[in-house]
Amino acid sequence: MSFSVETELQSFVLLRLGERRFAVAARQIAELVAPSRVFRFPHRTGEIEGVILRRGRIVPVCDVAEGLIGKSLKSRRLYLIAVRRYESQSEWVALPVTGECELINAEMSPPGEADAPQVAGWLSYAGDVIEVLNLNALTPGPSPSAAPAAVLAAGEVRPS
Amino acid sequence: MRPAPPAKHGTARTEQIILFRVSGQLFAVSSSSVKEVRAADSLTSTASEVSHPSLRKVKHVVRRGGKPLFIVSGALHFGLPPAPAALVFVLRHTQTALLIDGIEKMTTMTRLQALPQAFCHEERQWYRGLTALDQSVVPVIAPEGFLTPEEIDLLDASLAPEEALEAESTGEAGWTQ
Numbered sequence: 001m002s003f004s005v006e007t008e009l010q011s012f013v014l015l016r017l018g019e020r021r022f023a024v025a026a027r028q029i030a031e032l033v034a035p036s037r038v039f040r041f042p043h044r045t046g047e048i049e050g051v052i053l054r055r056g057r058i059v060p061v062c063d064v065a066e067g068l069i070g071k072s073l074k075s076r077r078l079y080l081i082a083v084r085r086y087e088s089q090s091e092w093v094a095l096p097v098t099g100e101c102e103l104i105n106a107e108m109s110p111p112g113e114a115d116a117p118q119v120a121g122w123l124s125y126a127g128d129v130i131e132v133l134n135l136n137a138l139t140p141g142p143s144p145s146a147a148p149a150a151v152l153a154a155g156e157v158r159p160s
Numbered sequence: 161m162r163p164a165p166p167a168k169h170g171t172a173r174t175e176q177i178i179l180f181r182v183s184g185q186l187f188a189v190s191s192s193s194v195k196e197v198r199a200a201d202s203l204t205s206t207a208s209e210v211s212h213p214s215l216r217k218v219k220h221v222v223r224r225g226g227k228p229l230f231i232v233s234g235a236l237h238f239g240l241p242p243a244p245a246a247l248v249f250v251l252r253h254t255q256t257a258l259l260i261d262g263i264e265k266m267t268t269m270t271r272l273q274a275l276p277q278a279f280c281h282e283e284r285q286w287y288r289g290l291t292a293l294d295q296s297v298v299p300v301i302a303p304e305g306f307l308t309p310e311e312i313d314l315l316d317a318s319l320a321p322e323e324a325l326e327a328e329s330t331g332e333a334g335w336t337q
Binding site: 039041042043044045047048051053056057058059060062084086091093139140141142143 | 276
């Protein structure tokens with residue numbers, strides 16, 4: 001008689017911020033692109049440094065390194081375009097990363113009670129324990145109380 | 161038998177916009193939102209002073225059609241470095257006149273993208289959205305986003321009664337749409 005232990009393997013994208021590696025669920029990643037011009041304009045959302053144009057879309061650039069490794073990235077080679085889920089829709093967010101990313105299959109352990117909200121879970125991979133990022137907690141968005149108005153404002157607006 | 165009507169092709173709706181600069185930063189506004197463009201001097205020279213500690217962006221007011229028109233510094237509103245303003249936009253359906261550096265050009269936009277939801281602070285009131293023009297991205301301002309009704313109430317309350325009465329109509333230089 002043999003027993004098979006079913007493990008729930010999921011796909012993750014490993015990304016590098018400085019010397020550290022993090023993971024994001026692969027289903028939340030749209031693509032990995034070369035850095036392009038960042039367009040800046042006045043705003044008050046500190047985590048957003050501007051927007052890039054990608055496939056006709058205007059995509060906010062969110063530097064998550066400050067919050068995760070305590071400093072902004074000096075050299076950035078790529079943008080990981082992630083799909084950020086809001087109340088009723090999804091939008092792209094560009095995350096600057098230091099280098100190439102890697103697609104892996106691994107089993108995720110759930111976050112502990114003491115973990116920060118940006119931790120979606122943990123992976124054990126190649127001798128490292130890697131934090132899986134919760135993009136909804138890590139990147140800015142409307143607070144739940146402001147969501148209805150924000151949802152109304154979302155999407156494409158036709159010129160009047 | 162009537163001929164079939166011509167097939168409607170999916171022509172994009174366009175909107176005429178004015179590209180302008182505040183402290184060197186490029187913005188756009190719908191031309192239908194701009195009632196007048198005036199020389200800054202012509203408006204401020206006839207304006208009364210107004211001040212409220214929490215509204216440093218408004219220093220002058222003029223009386224228009226019985227209502228005060230508050231002159232807003234675009235630079236202070238957007239948190240940009242101060243720069244001398246040459247022109248003023250009088251914004252339609254608002255009590256706001258906006259000090260700007262100058263007009264870049266008039267053009268048309270075919271698509272206005274809502275501000276991404278990652279932008280979640282005051283900028284949601286400042287902008288109608290973003291538009292891509294000539295491989296660049298320009299924020300399209302919301303005319304009503306410069307002064308909230310509460311801020312207008314504060315400014316109204318800070319106007320001395322005699323100032324409110326004395327505030328005059330403005331001079332001649334300018335363009336009226």
